[in-house]
Amino acid sequence: MYWFSCYAMLSILFICTNNAGRSQLAEAICNHEFADSFKALSAGARATQVSAELYQYFQQHELQASHQTSKALESLPAQKFDYVITLCSEAKQECLSLPDSPGVLHWELPSTRDEQGQPRFDDIAALLRQQLKRLQTYIQQRPQSLEPLQVFKLLSDETRLQIMMLIEDEQRLSVNELCQALAESQPKTSRHLALLRESGLLSTTRHGQQIFYHLPDCHDAWVAKVLATTRIANPSLINLPLLRLRELRLQLANQES
Structure with missing residues (x-):
């Protein structure tokens, strides 16, 4: 005590x-x-x-x-x-x-x-x-529930790691964007996002009908550094998801034009 x-x-x-x-x-x-x-x-x-x-x-x-x-x-x-x-x-x-x-x-x-x-x-x-x-x-x-062992346990899953790297790279992403980027179903992606949000690794902001996921404004400095270093040292982990994400945005832009 x-x-x-x-x-x-x-x-x-x-x-x-x-x-x-x-x-x-x-x-x-x-x-x-x-x-x-x-x-x-x-x-x-x-x-x-x-x-x-x-x-x-x-x-x-x-x-x-x-x-x-x-x-x-x-x-x-x-x-x-x-x-x-x-x-x-x-x-x-x-x-x-x-x-x-x-x-x-x-x-x-x-x-x-x-x-x-x-x-x-x-x-x-x-x-x-x-x-x-x-x-x-x-x-x-500081996020009160954020503990090192919990953080690394969550990031040991490839899908969750890719989600965090994509959001670190893109600043904020919706569930639909993440599903398209990862080529995963909405239920599976949502389950991973729920775990990351409950742990304090992610926060959400609503814009209209869309919910966007982003890093917390008060993210622990050491966590942010881990994500940034992982992103720089391992770009291949999200090269394909980023390509899918850009294709999605291009399609949406063409539909609006």
Whole structure:
């Protein structure tokens, strides 16, 4: 079970070397400004001490984080996080054993102090907000039921793979167009389309009496890349279907003229 999953939000553990600057700031901003999506905690390869200047920054920017203290990873109770995010290269290298998580990310952030030793909390906070916004947007847009094993299982069928490649190539296609291109019956083509739509790999749009199938607007980037790469590397898989499709469109154009 995921930590805080009953509240329909995702848990994040931020890690930096000493848990004194970057990860403390990330925890505070995440819990204050992105509380509708995430619940954050922070830790370090080792525990040190949060600076008084950072506490002052929290207070000045109304970040309710005066309770935050530096914690070592080993002091955390066993729990599973949705995301574990390291914030410096030292933490990435030193923390060889990370808490259990399906999502491990690395956001390289500069030190919270410049070369003269002056704090630059505003700069780090801006970078953190940018990264958190990207993560939040991705999570809100991703198809929730789309899992790698499911995707590759669906694409292991030649007809479904051809359908996805044709739609990746043509942007949108109707059932009739796909039947003609694949030289398959309408019931068989519709069954394959239903599986692809239910999985989140395809979406539909109605225009008049016609239903068109297309890739979802919020398609996972990795799925789109798989389809594009497959299309480029294996053009012969849909050469004949594309020829049939163009013949169909030519016939329809001649009938209208």
